[in-house]
Amino acid sequence: MQRLLILFFVFISTLLFSQEYLNKNENFDLTIFRYLDSLTTANNVSIEEYLKFSKPFSKWDIRPIKHEKIWSLDSIRTSSEVSNFFWGGFSYHYKISEKEAGAKPNRFLITAQTESSSNVEFFNKNINKFKALALAFQKNDNLIFLNQISLQRVDNLYRENDKYWNYIIPEKSPFPISTQINIEKKIKFSKEQEQILKQMEEINIYSIIKTNYGIFFLKDGFTDNSYGYYFSSSKKMEQDNHLFEIMDFVNINDEFYYYIAN
Template identity: 45%
Template sequence: MKRYIVLFLALTSILASGQKNIEKKFDIEIFEYLSNTIDKESTSLEEFLVNSKPFSKWDMRPLATKKVEALDSIYTSSQIPNFIWGAFSTKYGLSEEESMSKPNKFLNEGVQNKSKLNDHFKLNIKNFNNLSHLIMESSDKIFLNQNTIQKIDAVFKENNIYWSYIIPKYSPYPISSKTKIKTNFKFSQQQNQILKLLNELNIYCAVKTSKGIFYLVDGFTDNSYGFYFNPKNQMEEDNLLFEIMKSEKIVDNYFYYVAN
């Protein structure tokens, strides 16, 4: 929580004065793009939170870099979503106390939901095994399946249109202020099969790492909770995108986890 308070205060002051001494202002460009989009589309807080979940279309957290230069300082990639939440919670009229309490409230929900979600997993273990097999066979790493948007790695499907961000050279962020339509493009049969299974299992996102698969049941800023698959029966503790707070083995090769 101390880290979050510092980041919240730093963001609100720095964005007010603008970024200095950084040649490429990718972070400021993305922030302004999101701010303008939200104003233009009158985006509700609920919709903002959905689009800002980990790995969703407004999550600007770097995916391959441990530390990045942003807002005049060096920060870990997992801190970046807190910048966005700190600024936009103010934009939506939330008090500082309300915005800072949400991450801890979310993590507590992840701990409290463990028994219920583990029961759900055990009832559907066959489908989870089928899904893990398909994802391990796939060359893709990120599979997002939300009510209004789907994503395979860098390609989104929204309103039956396939699109992706145009990422500037040297930018560490997975989103930008510009997008492009992917014409004559469709997800493959295998990709659609994976997305369908995720939907049936109430998993909004699956992320394949070099060691296993994180299945996200829910997420907020850089936090998430759900299931983790590992063929060697080991919990992954060193991934730069998941700082594991709690984990517990469910059955062989599967764990329940909460990440902050």
């Protein structure tokens, strides 16, 4: 009986492990890296353009959204580690020294800290617009919005230079991007979604994401790092979301916080 129980638990553990790390033998991350490496080379993409589109929730952000840990680089990794691996590879691609590559995220975080007072002041001057956006997003069924020059996103649908497209994600891949896209000709953003994108632009927010507990308003981002504002109707700062490793936060009022995530 004891032997049967041991075999049962081994079977269950194996089953759970295989479900959680379905990508273990697929090398999706390396395939995506090689694809983006070739794409940026062929199109002569500048480092500024690459950094713009690799920000959190932009089209080249490889971080798994639904999985905190995945199998990557021959080991179990957190989602943020994959982002850092990509930045390391692309810093080499753009001939940036290891020292400079390591300094960039630190400078980004320092900027987030030194500008915290002015960012809070900006929020207070535009508090009604932030409240209106939070209310509109709460009523909306979507989870992610992105608004950058030439690129917008609503969940998995992108609009780039007036063309709509989405990634074709392989069944076992935990990553939000892939090497193939589908040009969407029948679906476009709704009037409600367009209004939210417009509201984001008015308060200089490039991305918003809804969690189980609140809403993150991203003012800027670098790989997995970001800073901006957080809204919570429960009046509590969210600190256990794997997409936002909260480094520091300031309570602005009962429902809003200024945050920095590394």
